[in-house]
Amino acid sequence: MPNDKALDALSSFLGDRFSTSKGVLEAHAQSETFVTAPPPEGVAFPETTEEVTEIVRICAEHDCPVIGWGAGTSLEGHALALRGGVTVDFSRMNKILAIDVEDMNAIVQPGVTREELNHELRATGLFFPVDPGANATLGGMAATRASGTTAVRYGTMRDNVKALEVVLADGRVIRTGTKARKSSTGYDLTGLMVGSEGTLGLMTELTLRLQAQPEATSAAVCAFETIDQAIATAMTTIQMAIPMARIELLDGTGVAAVNAYSKTSLPECAHLLVEFHGSETSVKEDAERFGEIAEEFEAKSFDWATRQEDRTRLWAARHNAYWALQAYKPSTTGFSTDICVPISKLGQAIADTNKALEEADFIASIIGHVGDGNYHVNMFVDVSDPVQKEQAKAQAEGMAERALKLGGTVSGEHGIGFGKLKFMRQEHGDAWDVMGQIKRTLDPQNIMNPGKMVPGN
């Protein structure tokens, strides 16, 4: 094995916190995606920044790939060891280091999950808003620039990571950003690292921006005869600048899957699931304005979830939509892809997508964070059928091309990983080469998550 020396050195260094057992390796070859790769050659479980530094140093010495691992919930094969090497599993770096209520931020290790952080925050009146559905680690969310249902109001990880500690490929440990609310001193390295998918370094500490829990929250489920009406309602709501906290689209198939999985009983047609945050009166006012727009587009029903437990059930159902869809057709595998288009193009993009899906031999569902112009297609593919597999691939590629044609991006939140590398040139042109130059500068040996993100890698 080419990386034997690195594996031996890591084993000596970490003892039983370095594993080459088949079960552990295979657990780190799992991915919520069609993209597959052989397992890594070893998995390290560091507990401190110093240990991460030494792991990277050892790997650099032996030219061995290093791949970060959070909760394994990424959707484009980000954390797969395409070129072998060592996976750094951050599950033991899962401490919340500080919660600063006065300055509304938290300092966490990368292995803390968003649910763990929010659990700790309950008594403070604060919360961490970014919510991709899965209970991902905050390090993984930062590395993939995750977003989700609340991004329409609170932004993505780009907007909610204030500062980082990062171990670079040459073992340097840098700190980017400060706890101040803004700064104009130098290149925005925090922003450069967020979304870099582990190709520039490994994050070992994150300073996150927290939000005040809203004084009042209300949520509603709104059913439409057609998906077009639901989308028109969403587009108008955003264009009227109603400050939505969430505005989610589920098509009829999506609702059927959610009903089956979460024991809900929504009518099986297109729905918007919405939430409002604010004061008692502003929430009421925003909800009324939204209600008027929904009515204009002939919403069939409009049900309020005013009780906390109803809202929790509602959003749990939405969060579980991915697994609901996975489970909906047991003989099939769910294949999910996402794009994001300018909000004015959302109707056209979804209509074109539905038209294209008519050609497929499988059924599919469209769900999305429509307030951001971001939507997902979940395809129910019989993977034993090579025709269906090819069709699914073609549909995903058609989605990406549609996004580019409409001035959008080939991924709103899933990222590039391995799955969407082929679209980088088309989306970024020569700017993709600039990404490659930055990568080669900071990682000339190409040990940090090789095979991902940049050209010729």
Next chain:
Amino acid sequence: MPNDKALDALSSFLGDRFSTSKGVLEAHAQSETFVTAPPPEGVAFPETTEEVTEIVRICAEHDCPVIGWGAGTSLEGHALALRGGVTVDFSRMNKILAIDVEDMNAIVQPGVTREELNHELRATGLFFPVDPGANATLGGMAATRASGTTAVRYGTMRDNVKALEVVLADGRVIRTGTKARKSSTGYDLTGLMVGSEGTLGLMTELTLRLQAQPEATSAAVCAFETIDQAIATAMTTIQMAIPMARIELLDGTGVAAVNAYSKTSLPECAHLLVEFHGSETSVKEDAERFGEIAEEFEAKSFDWATRQEDRTRLWAARHNAYWALQAYKPSTTGFSTDICVPISKLGQAIADTNKALEEADFIASIIGHVGDGNYHVNMFVDVSDPVQKEQAKAQAEGMAERALKLGGTVSGEHGIGFGKLKFMRQEHGDAWDVMGQIKRTLDPQNIMNPGKMVPGN
């Protein structure tokens, strides 16, 4: 002259849109700062991206520095030609290329000023929120990551530039970002360019995020016996998460200067100037909550500016504070410096600053965007007195050190330019070297605004 060949080639290329006349050169050596430098050797006035590309190509061929120039309002000598070379004045690239009301964005050339853009937007119901006071160009604001009075609500240029066209040092023209509201595809090069102060490339086109004009706006002026009470009110307001549109501090000296310059008649004590954006009811509610906090900290008076003309006068007075301070003591020169600290440290930072200022032979004023923890000290310095000049320098350095000691940043919005280069190591540590690596990768000849931003440059 070492750059004669470049100057000759540029003159042939641009004709009378390339100037080496003394008046033009000296106009491009002006700076709102103590930092001085000799004028550039030539000034180019391009009209298209293609011309900017050719200018950069010619300069690269002859190893000649290239410095971007917007409105010349930066405060740390950003656009001074420290190593000679050619200034690229964007005043003829001042077209608004597109206003997309549905997607709430605008595409502009870099020489458009923020006031020009907002003038064009008047009929659309949208506005561009970032407001540094000066009528800076949008290109300059992006290059320096400007912010100002409304950043507490709408963010800085980091948050409001969606996409860029940039001419790189080697003449490549790249496009970063898309018109979609979010993306997770690749390194955030838009974020890398915003705030890079012309050291990585020249921006030739900007796609900006627009905001809906609020349905209702109200503003108030709130006087306090002591500056501590004003700061405590601001800190509590932010910690209570009241969604302020602006919350500005002026100390007694600042108010006196504003009164003299803008013919206002505010009592000469510490003030908060606040503004609320929202619906009629939310604005009323927010203002009431703010009023309760101000009362708790014994505000002396609380005057509403409900009429548009009163608000305009109020914010014009605040915007003119910089010039008001410049004019306040005619025998002195105003020297302005800014820092940004975590909001919880704001009271301590300002108290320490005031204590330090007691040692100075000149008077000074503290004004600030206190909702962000960002404040400015304006010192009235007799520049003919070398002792005062030294004292001013020492005060500014003390400010920067105070910011770092309190977990903040040496500039919230003025940037680094030439004036604050010496603090980069202290603030960023090894991350500053990473900035240097990126710079050398994208500009190996070091022609883009040399002498700024990065180490050993």
